[in-house]
Amino acid sequence: MKPLLEVRNLTVEFNTASATVHAVNDVSYTLAEGETLGIVGESGSGKSVHALSMVGLIAMPPGRVVRGEVLFNGRNLLALSQRELFDLRGKEIGFIFQDPMTSLNPVLTIERQIAEPLRRHLGLSASQARKRVVELLELVGIPDAERRAGQYPHEFSGGMRQRVMIAIGVSCNPKLLIADEATTALDVTVQAQILELVRDLKKKIGTTVIWITHDMGVVAGLADTVQVMYGGRIMERGPVRAVFNDPRSAYTWGLLKSLPHGSQRGVKRLYQIPGNPPDMTREPVGDPFAPRNRFATERCFRETPPLVDAADSVSGHKVAAWYDLRQELAKLEAASHD
Ligand SMILES: Nc1ncnc2c1ncn2[C@@H]1O[C@H](COP(=O)(O)OP(=O)(O)O)[C@@H](O)[C@H]1O
Ligand SMILES: [Mg+2]
Structure with missing residues (x-):
């Protein structure tokens, strides 16, 4: 290899x-x-x-x-x-850090934060980025992604915030x-779900x-x-x-x-x-x-x-x-x- x-x-x-x-x-x-x-x-x-x-x-x-x-x-x-x-x-190279509470910006919506690297690195337009954000939230198992994208970090549980961090980490399909x-x-329990998610992502991307x-x-x-x-x-x-x-x-x-x-x-x-x-x-x-x-x-x-x-x-x-x-x-x- x-x-x-x-x-x-x-x-x-x-x-x-x-x-x-x-x-x-x-x-x-x-x-x-x-x-x-x-x-x-x-x-x-x-x-x-x-x-x-x-x-x-x-x-x-x-x-x-x-x-x-x-x-x-x-x-x-x-x-x-x-x-x-x-x-x-x-x-x-994508990163996922330990503490999503300090890594996510409390005053920006989840959508803004996931869209930022997509626009910066991949040059996506606002509407393309929005579509991709929803896909990513679905990929990491966040239900009702369309509506959740407009919310702020404090409206998410710890496990859900960590999923958002993973979505950001993999958003540009890092090598x-x-x-x-x-x-x-x-x-x-949440840890087990996240690990399952990572195994799944590895299979997919x-x-x-x-x-x-x-x-x-x-x-x-x-x-x-x-x-x-x-x-x-x-x-x-x-x-x-x-x-x-x-x-x-x-x-x-x-x-x-x-x-x-x-x-x-x-x-x-x-x-x-x-x-x-x-x-x-x-x-x-x-x-x-x-x-x-x-x-x-x-x-x-x-x-x-x-x-x-x-x-x-x-x-x-x-x-x-x-x-x-x-x-x-x-x-x-x-x-x-x-
Ligand atoms: N900014 C820093 N200034 C001084 N020492 C540091 C700094 N960051 C990390 N260290 C030291 O480097 C060593 C390795 O730390 P780290 O890589 O964070 O360990 P681990 O991630 O395995 O817990 C530790 O002794 C830590 O105290
Ligand atoms: Mg460490």
């Missing part, structure tokens, strides 16, 4: 008065056309900054792309002008759709998707490939089934262990990985998860492990770890029988 996006060595920091925050450290990956990539990791792991910096949406300063290339259809986004990025966003915690604020969430369950239901981030790095990535059934990073293993099971599904629970998230103002040396990893070796604290093919697994399954998780888990298992 042809790559739509190639991220190479992306490194982003924030220079604040008191410290340098190493938000994204040497992130490289490839996304194929039509693929759905789920990016997971606890809060502060660099998921949002990595996505926003690709399309010029972090404030610079204090933000700075230290290194890297982001090739979108072969074009390096990091070398584009603000003007070029402005043209690209919303047209070729790539990036959703950042797009369902996090919604209740489980074939969009490539990056779905950022701290929720492993969402990724399991939506993504082809999962990428686990921690401390601004990719700790593990691969086909969803391989990573979930056969994790090779102790961090992934910890995330999976803290997932609610069976009847508890959907109950919001905090991760139970011991210890604190990494101090991102420290010079990134070694495996960022080492201080919380019971399997860490001395080398983990000294040297950063590269992301390499996981031994005896499927193609595309990669892990950054000096320890061998399978061996460590086997030892645990054996010890429990002693």
